[in-house]
Amino acid sequence: xxxxxxxxxxxxxxxxxxxxxxxxxxxxxxxxxxxxxxxxxxxxxxxxxxxxxxxxxxxxxxxxxxxxxxxxxxxxxxxxxxxxxxxxxxxxxxxxxxxxxxxxxxxxxxxxxxxxxxxxxxxxxxxxxxxxxxxxxxxxxxxxxxxxxx
Numbered sequence: 001x002x003x004x005x006x007x008x009x010x011x012x013x014x015x016x017x018x019x020x021x022x023x024x025x026x027x028x029x030x031x032x033x034x035x036x037x038x039x040x041x042x043x044x045x046x047x048x049x050x051x052x053x054x055x056x057x058x059x060x061x062x063x064x065x066x067x068x069x070x071x072x073x074x075x076x077x078x079x080x081x082x083x084x085x086x087x088x089x090x091x092x093x094x095x096x097x098x099x100x101x102x103x104x105x106x107x108x109x110x111x112x113x114x115x116x117x118x119x120x121x122x123x124x125x126x127x128x129x130x131x132x133x134x135x136x137x138x139x140x141x142x143x144x145x146x147x148x149x150x
Contacts, residue, residue, distance in 0.1 A: 035049075038123050039120060039123060039124065042116065042119060042120050042123060043116075047083055049120045050073055051073055051083045052087055052116070052117045053120070054072050056113065056118075058072060063098050063100065063106040065104050065105070065106060065107070066084055069084065069107060084107060090112075091113070092109065092110055092112055092113030093107050093108065093109060093110065093113055
C-alpha cells in the first residue's frame with residue numbers, strides 16, 4: 001500500500017458511499033426488498049411479475065417467444081425459461097403454435113394471467129410510489145436518467 005493514501009483499496013472514491021455503482025446496488029436491493037414483500041401476498045416473485053407484466057403488455061402486439069420475452073425483460077434466457085415454466089404451471093401462460101414459425105411456440109397470457117398481472121401491477125405501482133415519493137418532482141429526472149443508462 002502506498003504511503004500517499006490511507007485508503008484500504010486502490011479506489012478513485014473516498015469510500016463506498018461516493019461510488020454510483022455501490023449506491024445503485026444499495027438502492028436496488030432496498031427497492032427489490034419492498035417489491036418482494038408487497039408481491040408476497042399475491043403469490044408472485046418480483047421476477048415472475050416482471051415476466052408476466054411484460055408478456056401482458058406485448059402478447060397482443062406480437063407473438064412472444066421465450067427468447068423475445070427474455071430480450072424484452074432484460075433477463076437471461078435461463079431465468080426466463082424457468083419463470084415461464086412456473087407461470088405456465090400456475091395457469092398464467094400457455095404455449096400456442098407460433099403464427100409465423102411452425103417450429104416455435106408462442107407464449108400466450110391466459111385470462112387468469114391477465115387478472116393476476118392487473119392485480120400485481122396495482123401493488124407494484126403503489127409500492128413504487130411509496131418508495132420513490134421521497135424524490136418528489138425529481139422522480140421524472142430519475143426516469144430520464146435510467147432510460148439514458150439503458
